[in-house]
Amino acid sequence: MSNYTVIFQPVNRQIQVKPGTTLLEAAHQAGIHINASCGGAGVCGKCRVKVESGKTTGGKSEKLSAADYDNGIRLACATQVEGDVSLRLLDESGLLEGGLALDVPRRHRALLHYFDIEELRRQGIFVPPVEKLFLELPRPAATDNMADAGRIVLGLKNQYDERRLIISLAVMRKIRRILREQDFKVTVTLARPVHEQGKTHLVNIQPGNWIDRNFGLAIDIGTTTIWGQLMDLRSGRILARAGDYNGQISYGEDVINRIIQAEKPRGLELMQELVAATINKVIDAMLTEAAINRDEIDSVTLAGNTTMTHLFLGLEPNNIRRAPYVPVSTFFPPIRATDLGLQLSQHAIALLYPSISSYVGGDIVAGVMGSGMYRTDKLTLFVDIGTNAEIVIGSREWLVCAACSAGPAFEGGGISHGMRAASGAISDCSLHPKSFEPMLTTIDHKPPIGICGSGLLIIVAALFERGLLDQRGKFVRERETPRIREGKSGYEFVLVRRDEAGIDQDIVLNEVDIQNFIRAKAAIFAGVKTLIEEVGLEVSDIEQIILAGAFGSFIDLDSAMTVGLLPEVDPAKILYVGNGSLMGAGMSELSNHIRRDVVAVVQRMTSFELSEVNNFKDQYVASLFLPHTDRSIFPEVSKRLNKSREISA
């Protein structure tokens, strides 16, 4: 379906939108503010516009008289674009006065960085760790009665120049029969060594030619969700994807609670079985989708945080949650998949991404590998924002990393009306520059019931930009607006009034919430600043940012810089890698070079325990401001702030 053009009068601004986009969304994208408190649920009745021509659907409401409707008046939040549309903004609250409605900032989200199989090919590193080769061998004769295994080894040497092979017992046990099943024509599966000096393992043998059936799995073991992808190792294509909630979740939402469970009698075995069972479910779903037999899976790469990796391997995680936070191991040997309870063939080998420390895990290492950060010349900041934010800084030359405890603010925790990014969560917001009336967007256009992390970020940035918050995150008492009032927890901003909300109370953001948010962003920024200064550089030297994790895709980059969560970088140089852990696991399935490189990358990655760096505490205190005590490190933000403060003064 092609896009439609929406023209906004009287300002004569136009924009291309997808069919079904609401007029409110279109206005937001066009940078036009329309008051709207109910998040697009058609409840507040404030977002009235007049459709002058073009096809739309919806837009009826009890807030709208029949006469108005006949006259082309619609609620923008409830009207979908179904053709080229021309509409007129109704200047009901003096919005258009002086063009003030026209400064809704455009949202800049990070560019999605795709997994690029062609790039692997170009670089010559598309060398799957598991390969199938077809052999036509001479039949044994009186003058040539070499052993079956030796015959295969010689054939591989003569036909493919393969050397340094080791044949597993499982293969030896079936080699005689299978060689003779199709007259000494066989397909052998070779598993490449991670290290160049290692041996190639001959892990499977099949009668006839099967070289076009060679499959591998990549699994991201998330604390909440486990994701997998099934890959054709010959073409590099992803044949199926699946995800499911980690079966451990009923024993606690975070890693600390999982560790506590694992410390109980038989708890570790239980945690291991639960995560293995979920992985098996995910694998089953993918095998069914792609119509592939489980015996055809020759390889699986998994990545997870350090606790998830420990629980999956059955390693005691006890000291991960106790100072000085010592994991059992950060490197893991190749392991038979069946030894871990995975329902795969005896010959399938599981490879686990190495971790860096208790709180910088294999998921982050996988992200660094999958995003190509370890090969870039640009000084890059990689950050995965969650309750624990993991930070990696560096380039192909060096890498430093740390974890910082941001707290749950970005996931809605510790915020009075905070919530996860679910239906009814306020996910975007613009404030009228004079009246400070909000234009809210909610997920699924449901009446607002709370604020999700990405919405919180934008709201705090908007309040600060409009001059309603001072640098310390306190409401500016002099600002007289009915939306700011004194509540139970100090001053608060009323985002949604009870009658427009999906809950039975006003939705507000108070100063305690804002302090929690600031502490979260300060922890991350202070981590970044501490790390980069530890290597003798400045945050302004950062040339590129890579965001990973679910939150990353929703972050408005300008807001993130306005509040001082991310250092100031051209938004075009901020990439989003999505599930970096799954991406890295998948790339390891397709490139044995990456499996090799990861060892060197991990070994040269210097891990900092921020609590042990003297400077960190000072950095943290200096970051407890919007955007920072030192405005000079946010020059562009300062300019923008000055401009918007002027308008809203």
Add this chain to the structure above:
Amino acid sequence: MSNYTVIFQPVNRQIQVKPGTTLLEAAHQAGIHINASCGGAGVCGKCRVKVESGKTTGGKSEKLSAADYDNGIRLACATQVEGDVSLRLLDESGLLEGGLALDVPRRHRALLHYFDIEELRRQGIFVPPVEKLFLELPRPAATDNMADAGRIVLGLKNQYDERRLIISLAVMRKIRRILREQDFKVTVTLARPVHEQGKTHLVNIQPGNWIDRNFGLAIDIGTTTIWGQLMDLRSGRILARAGDYNGQISYGEDVINRIIQAEKPRGLELMQELVAATINKVIDAMLTEAAINRDEIDSVTLAGNTTMTHLFLGLEPNNIRRAPYVPVSTFFPPIRATDLGLQLSQHAIALLYPSISSYVGGDIVAGVMGSGMYRTDKLTLFVDIGTNAEIVIGSREWLVCAACSAGPAFEGGGISHGMRAASGAISDCSLHPKSFEPMLTTIDHKPPIGICGSGLLIIVAALFERGLLDQRGKFVRERETPRIREGKSGYEFVLVRRDEAGIDQDIVLNEVDIQNFIRAKAAIFAGVKTLIEEVGLEVSDIEQIILAGAFGSFIDLDSAMTVGLLPEVDPAKILYVGNGSLMGAGMSELSNHIRRDVVAVVQRMTSFELSEVNNFKDQYVASLFLPHTDRSIFPEVSKRLNKSREISA
């Protein structure tokens, strides 16, 4: 106990013997013939001598009058030496006439070649493949919160310069607890790689210091018997030995019948379980004897013929018994001992000696390694004589090998009165140079019931030396002696008359028996001659012979050369290594260099399929003579024959 001196009169010959030696044995050792048909059982009454002084016991018999006994007359075969003795030979059958009784040849048995741990030390190759090291590690701290595994790896690097380590999952699972059990003082068990480029595996961890408890097993998987030794890998000492019948034996005595069993439904699993059960019994016996816990066994090396190795590993042996005799494999990867049904700890690794071909197995390779043949400068013939004789020829520079089917003659098979080397078997024999009356020795001095392999060899040689057999192995009809007669299967020599035997018939050796014997020795000699000529040398170039296998220790070397079984070599240069397979397995437990070298040795060992060598058939036909068609290759034998023929003419 010190030895006693026995003096024989009137010939004034004396000899040192052990207490309890019979006078007949003493005469035999002194090279003095005394007629004796009953093998030392006191039945025939022929071996009368007069004890003139000294202490003896026994010697009474119903064949001896009380007067004779009082007069000092004794049956030599039933009288034990218990002090220095002087005795007089009674020239009852003209034996002493012309000194004829004085040419009983001294038996030359091969010198036992011991396993020499000190030699390994001197050569600097006493490097057990499994080593234990004690570590005192620093406790984790806020400024040093490296992972537990990394702490051990760093400790090993700093304290012992150990590098390239890999830690198994089983160890990782207990590492956290064990490290903290004795304040970060631990003993780690390292398994060295077979290949220098490989990684060292950290296979076990124990709290505290256990470096003096490091044990390994060596196992010889024989078709009939399984032998084991338990070794202290630190001192090299053998702490226990045990043996038991291979549990497969009720399914057939030879490898062919075992293969037939394995081809039946579930037969291979059954054969595998039976041999594993026997090995477990042998291991249990040794652990009990040495009072060692089974978890303290870190390594086991096993050697067996190709069929036994296949059955133990569960590899289909089907094509071993079918032309062109193709085994599944000749090289075997390291395998978890528990995967093979061995009741050892999860971390114990089983290493199997590689084979050369279907009929030159890991037992022979182990013998070549254990005897040091692969390191010698001397051109050496290694031969293990049994139903299948395996031959290896060469030195440190090159090695060639072959198996030849000798048939069961050396084990008593296909011989009218043949038997295994058990009580009552005739094991030695001398013939009176004129009367051809025999002087027989039986095992355990029991009345004779048959002829064992080593006895057969001596008897055929004696008949040939005395001129009773011609070069083709036929009795010389002109020789008139009551001991040669025409029987059911042609001419025969009566060794024991019914009334002197332990069975109810005469014990004879006929021409068919002798032909079977000649075919057996011809197959082996033709194999040796073919092999050595294939590499452009002559049998006379052989400088040293190493005998392996049970039969080897009983072979009278002169007789073996007289009949043309072994090439002519100074008997002092013939070594016997006993169970070469067990010896080689044991040395692999003590020297990782030998584990490495074996791969190179096997790869440079050229295997010949004798049936495919044109020359072999001619060589075989030429060898169907005593000692050979071509007398010139037995110059010393020819001289000896001429001399004894002269006496007996």
